[in-house]
Amino acid sequence: MKRLKLELPDLDKPDNMTTQEHAYRRLHHALITGSIAPGVPVTIRGLAEIMHTSPTPVREALRRLSSKNALTVLENRRVVVPQMTSSRFHELVSLRSMLELFAVERALPHISDALIEELKLIDDAMDIAVIERDSKGLTILNQKFHTKMLSANPEQITMPMIESIWLQLGPFMHSAIAHVETFYTIDRHKQILIALHNRDLASLKQALAADIHDAVGRFDDQAMQKILHPK
Amino acid sequence: MKRLKLELPDLDKPDNMTTQEHAYRRLHHALITGSIAPGVPVTIRGLAEIMHTSPTPVREALRRLSSKNALTVLENRRVVVPQMTSSRFHELVSLRSMLELFAVERALPHISDALIEELKLIDDAMDIAVIERDSKGLTILNQKFHTKMLSANPEQITMPMIESIWLQLGPFMHSAIAHVETFYTIDRHKQILIALHNRDLASLKQALAADIHDAVGRFDDQAMQKILHPK
DNA sequence: TTTATAAAAATGTGATCACGTTTTGATTGA
């Protein structure tokens, strides 16, 4: 079997968690933190060897991820991390904006003061991650922040779609971070927290839009070309 | 093994199509046409027996569908068709409107006259389906119409999400059709076709929004309660 | 050095089996 050069995070696996679910989460984590670059092939047997399982649970995890468009099934049935293009990137970002703004409007009525406190804790952890230049930790915390806020709405249709977008953007961020000097931007989460506290929808949407734009807005066409086709 | 009372469509299976893909499509078709009611349990072995395959490809098809939120995995790991609620329904419909309006705006620049002709053919077939009161055929054709129009945009991020919504709305329509007198509405597709021909974005979005609303707008809270909790 | 060819390795897929858990249905007792 061909050895895959691929690093997977060691996540906890409670006894009642299926092997398939565990495999899914490890791959999910690796994808959203940009630990797997676009174009990298992921084989069932290769992953099974890394995770010390049989191919069966890996196969199911890969099916779930390709079903969410986080992975692409090629004509020959092999699975790869999809390549990013400039137009795909902009489509993903536009969609992310729209979906998160839609979701936050429906989440706001369900935001409690206790929830805001929890969000503050995540934001504090993010400040530390910035100081430690822990970009992967920061990514995870940032998504935790957004997820917790948007999930206040008990009706969860939008959240899985937003997660699908994150999954698709993740691998590109891998290559992007290497080409960008300032990965860390001004903290829009503080503005979001204030808007949440004031139950001010307009400010909230503005801050959220800015947060999303900050994370990806710097990638104009010129920067994209450099990242996608480095000399 | 317990016999599932469940009708699956007989779809073509080309030689190069995997059994798993075939199983997926048959279930997909059954779900979007409302052939499987909410709450119905779907077991791996039961489906495998119906489809004359081993459990393996069915398992993968179910994973894909639950990954798209078309099916729900319960705590005991069993899979069921999710139950509809009034709030979930309205969330789904709002999201569908937003996503399709987003998608059509990005599709319009890529619409060719040839494509419009193809859409007209689908619309003609829909007219026949209405006359024959073939509600399932009408559903399939309607989705074909929307899919072909929105897929004009070569960058396909939104379409899988819209399909996910259709998958979630499908099973409810099963119960809904039985409680509704006039399933067939005025044909908004004619207006859509005109707007497409004129490359008139504003009219196009208006017609599309009306089309979506017509299909589901009649389900106010009162009607929902009747459908969800029939005496 | 490059190209063509054949053998070997790798891969996805589907079937089958064993295991532990959950559900079901009949039987017993109140």
Added chain:
DNA sequence: TCAATCAAAACGTGATCACATTTTTATAAA
């Protein structure tokens, strides 16, 4: 008639194997 009990049936999960196809590697020819 209803509730409790318990054995049987059903179920999801993960491992293993066989098979066909694709990819890679080694070898030979130009």
